[in-house]
Amino acid sequence: MQPHRLFQVLLSLTLLAAPGARAARPADHALPLQAAYALLAKGDYANAYPAFLRHAEKNPLAQFTLAQFHQNGWGRPADPDAACAWFGKAAQGKIPTALHFAGDCLMRTPDTPGNAAAALASYLAAAANGHLISLCSASEFYVRGRYVARDVPHGLALCAQAAQAGSPPAMLKLANYLRNDRDVPHDAATARHWYRMAAERQVDEARYQLAIMQAQGEGGEAEGEAALLALEELASKGYVPAYLPTATLYAHLPPDADTGAPGAANLAKTYLWASAARSRVSDPALQDQARQLQDQVLAIMPPAWRPALDRKIDAHLAQFAAPGTPLKRASHVSPGA
Numbered sequence: 142m143q144p145h146r147l148f149q150v151l152l153s154l155t156l157l158a159a160p161g162a163r164a165a166r167p168a169d170h171a172l173p174l175q176a177a178y179a180l181l182a183k184g185d186y187a188n189a190y191p192a193f194l195r196h197a198e199k200n201p202l203a204q205f206t207l208a209q210f211h212q213n214g215w216g217r218p219a220d221p222d223a224a225c226a227w228f229g230k231a232a233q234g235k236i237p238t239a240l241h242f243a244g245d246c247l248m249r250t251p252d253t254p255g256n257a258a259a260a261l262a263s264y265l266a267a268a269a270n271g272h273l274i275s276l277c278s279a280s281e282f283y284v285r286g287r288y289v290a291r292d293v294p295h296g297l298a299l300c301a302q303a304a305q306a307g308s309p310p311a312m313l314k315l316a317n318y319l320r321n322d323r324d325v326p327h328d329a330a331t332a333r334h335w336y337r338m339a340a341e342r343q344v345d346e347a348r349y350q351l352a353i354m355q356a357q358g359e360g361g362e363a364e365g366e367a368a369l370l371a372l373e374e375l376a377s378k379g380y381v382p383a384y385l386p387t388a389t390l391y392a393h394l395p396p397d398a399d400t401g402a403p404g405a406a407n408l409a410k411t412y413l414w415a416s417a418a419r420s421r422v423s424d425p426a427l428q429d430q431a432r433q434l435q436d437q438v439l440a441i442m443p444p445a446w447r448p449a450l451d452r453k454i455d456a457h458l459a460q461f462a463a464p465g466t467p468l469k470r471a472s473h474v475s476p477g478a
Contacts, residue, residue: 170202170234181206186216197227201234208239225249232263240267241275257288273303277314284324293325304335312339313347320350320360329360340371345380352383356390365390376414379461384418385427388434402441409450412438416454 171178177192190210196203208227211220225246231239244263247256261282267275276299282289283296297318303311312335318325320332333354339347348371354360356368369390375383391410396403403411415434422428439447 170200173200174202174206177203177206181215186210190216197230201231201236201239204228204234205231205236205239208242212242221246221249232266235266235270237267237270237272237275240264240270241272241278244275244278251288257282261289268303273306273308274310274314276300276303277311280314280318284318284322297325304338309339309342309344309347312336312342313344316347316350320354329354331360333360345375349375349380349382353386356386373410373414376417377457379457381418381421384414384421385431385434388412388414388418388431392434392437408438408442409446412442412447412450413454413457416451417457420454420458 173196174193177189177196180189180192190207193203193206193210197207204227208224208231209215210217211224211227213219225243228239228242228246232243240263244260244267247260247263251257251260261279264275264279268279280296280300281287283292283299285291297315300311300315300318304315316332316335316339318332319328319335321327333351336347336351336354340351352368352371352375355364355371357363369387372383372387372390376387388411391407391414392403394404394407411434415431415438419428419431419435422431
């Protein structure tokens with residue numbers, strides 16, 4: 142990547158660390174940091190940190206980046222207190238994401254006098270400077286009625302403002318509010334709309350939740366084929382929550398019209414995704430559901446199929462294994478064996 146292009150990318154990441162933000166600072170804050178950003182891009186944290194520190198007295202972008210060093214543990218142990226100190230300084234320079242994180246920092250101790258009110262103000266200032274998802278953080282105050290008078294319609298309107306302005310995280314947050322939040326009136330149809338909007342912007346959680354609603358006919362007509370397609374695509378790229386629903390949908394597809402038995406491809410897919418789920422989900426109840434699906438398949442699937450399917454499962458799990466995660470599937474032992 143050319144140096145000038147690299148600089149542009151790093152600057153955009155600094156200013157727009159969350160979707161929905163827009164550039165709100167003039168470029169003169171970034172230009173003196175070009176060499177520091179180049180060091181950071183190379184992963185040279187030891188030299189990048191002092192390079193930013195040299196500009197930190199008056200440069201809010203330098204302050205913001207130093208906060209990220211401490212927040213993310215770049216070349217040093219993560220230090221939330223030091224990160225918050227730098228975010229607070231950068232927020233004074235109206236860096237949009239710094240304003241948001243400064244609000245988060247204040248909400249670490251919301252019962253300290255003045256902190257909650259200052260956090261709400263910081264979220265609203267972040268949104269005013271283009272960090273739209275901050276409106277959904279502000280909405281929490283009103284939806285929960287903590288530190289302000291409870292006003293659910295106002296809280297929803299704040300988050301909806303960000304969603305309507307095109308923020309995918311806000312679309313997801315608004316859908317979650319409307320679908321399953323205990324403090325918000327249930328509106329499955331509108332939740333499904335916002336999941337769809339976020340799914341169209343490739344938000345995996347939204348694609349997952351939309352597919353579950355489609356499969357169940359929640360908030361609209363059942364769309365089983367679309368649900369299975371979306372869930373299997375997510376599962377194929379290692380999105381663990383999609384494993385078991387994908388297996389379940391395959392298990393419930395209509396049987397072969399001629400034989401009355403489950404189709405061979407559907408049996409294989411049920412076994413594949415149930416095995417992946419059993420190896421990756423942590424909830425014992427979900428693991429048990431996956432094991433039951435495996436038992437159902439193994440009762441009718443030709444034993445000769447299993448070695449090739451197990452190799453596919455192992456290859457998939459190895460491709461998407463997180464550090465410290467076992468590379469192979471959980472061994473299947475039927476009850477009583």
